[in-house]
Amino acid sequence: MSLQLPKNNRILSSTALAVCLLLSIKTTFAQQRRAPEGGQRAVVVDERLAALRDAPDFSATLLHRLSRGRMVAVRGARRTSEGVTFYRVAVTKRTGGWIQSEAVVSTLRKGDDERLLHLIQNSEDFDRAARARIFLDVFPRSPLRPTVLMLYGEAAEKVAAKLSRDASRRLDEKEMLAGGAPVFTYFLNYSGLDRYRRQGIVFVFDRTTKQFHYDGASWREVLRRYPHSPEAADARKLLDALAAVAVK
Numbered sequence: 260m261s262l263q264l265p266k267n268n269r270i271l272s273s274t275a276l277a278v279c280l281l282l283s284i285k286t287t288f289a290q291q292r293r294a295p296e297g298g299q300r301a302v303v304v305d306e307r308l309a310a311l312r313d314a315p316d317f318s319a320t321l322l323h324r325l326s327r328g329r330m331v332a333v334r335g336a337r338r339t340s341e342g343v344t345f346y347r348v349a350v351t352k353r354t355g356g357w358i359q360s361e362a363v364v365s366t367l368r369k370g371d372d373e374r375l376l377h378l379i380q381n382s383e384d385f386d387r388a389a390r391a392r393i394f395l396d397v398f399p400r401s402p403l404r405p406t407v408l409m410l411y412g413e414a415a416e417k418v419a420a421k422l423s424r425d426a427s428r429r430l431d432e433k434e435m436l437a438g439g440a441p442v443f444t445y446f447l448n449y450s451g452l453d454r455y456r457r458q459g460i461v462f463v464f465d466r467t468t469k470q471f472h473y474d475g476a477s478w479r480e481v482l483r484r485y486p487h488s489p490e491a492a493d494a495r496k497l498l499d500a501l502a503a504v505a506v507k
Contacts, residue, residue: 295349298332301363302397304375304390308362315345315357322356328393331363364397372401379410384421385454387414392458395477405490408477412497415460415473422451422462423470446471465504475501 294300303309309325315337325331335347337357344360364371372394379390391411398404426449435445443466452462452471462471478494478501485491 294330294332295352296332298334298349299365299367301331301333301346301348301365301368302393303327303329303331303362304364304378304393305362308359311348311350311354311356311358312345313356315339315347317343319357323350323354325350325358325362327389331358333363333365336360364393366397372398372403376403376407379407384414384418385458387411388418388455388458388460405481405485405488408481408485409490409493411460412473412475412477412494415455415462415477416497418455419462419471419473422449422455425449425451426471427469442466463504470504472501472504 303325304327306325306327309327309329310321311323311325312319313322314320316339329350331346331348331350333346333348334355336344337347338344345357346360346363347355348358348363349355361374364375375390375394375398379387379394382390388411391407391414394401394407395404395411398407401407426446429451430445430449432442435442438445443464446464446469455462459476461474461476463474464471475498478497481488481490481494482498
C-alpha cells in the first residue's frame with residue numbers, strides 16, 4: 260500500500276521545495292559575488308590556478324576549486340622557498356584555505372589592473388569577455404578602463420558572428436515556422452546567448468541577414484566617459500558601423 264499525502268499537502272510540499280531551491284541558488288550566487296567580512300577583497304580571474312588548499316604548499320590537501328568571478332577575502336600571505344606566494348583566504352564564513360596569489364586580483368594590490376589587462380589580451384572569445392567584465396566591475400577608476408571597454412566590445416562582436424552561425428545551424432526553419440512564434444524570436448531566445456548575457460553582453464539581431472551583433476554599450480561608454488581618449492575614435496567608428504546594420 261503506497262502512502263500519499265493529501266493533495267493540498269502535496270502542493271504545499273512542492274511549493275516549499277521550490278522555494279528552498281530558489282533560496283539555495285540565490286545564496287550561492289550571493290556568495291559568488293560577495294566576499295566574507297574581514298580581509299582584503301579579491302576576485303578569482305584565473306581559475307586554472309584557483310586551487311584552494313589547506314596549507315601554502317602544492318602538495319597540501321585540495322579543498323576546493325574556485326570558479327572565475329568568485330569573491331574571497333585575503334587575510335594573510337606566505338612566500339614559499341620556490342618563490343611562489345600563497346594567500347590565506349576566506350571563501351565563506353566557514354570555508355577558507357590557501358590559494359596561489361596570481362589566481363586573484365585586488366584593487367589594493369598595485370599593478371593588478373595591468374596584470375589582468377595582459378591576461379585579457381591573451382584570452383579568447385568567452386574567456387576574454389568574462390575577464391574583461393571582471394575588470395570593469397573591479398577597477399572602475401583604472402586608467403586602463405577605456406582599453407578594456409574596447410576589448411570587451413570587440414570580443415562580443417567577434418563572438419556574435421560565431422553565435423549567428425551556431426544558431427542558424429541548430430534552429431530548424433520548418434520547426435520554427437510550425438511553432439507559430441515570429442521566427443526572429445527563436446534567435447533571440449537561442450540558448451547560446453545565455454552565458455554572454457550573464458556577463459552583461461546584449462546582442463541585437465538583424466532579421467534580414469539573420470546575424471547577431473553586439474549592441475555597442477561599452478563603445479558608448481568610451482565616448483561618454485572618455486571622449487578624449489585614444490580609444491574614442493575607434494569606438495565612434497564601430498558605433499557608426501553598428502548603426503548601418505538594419506536591426507529591427
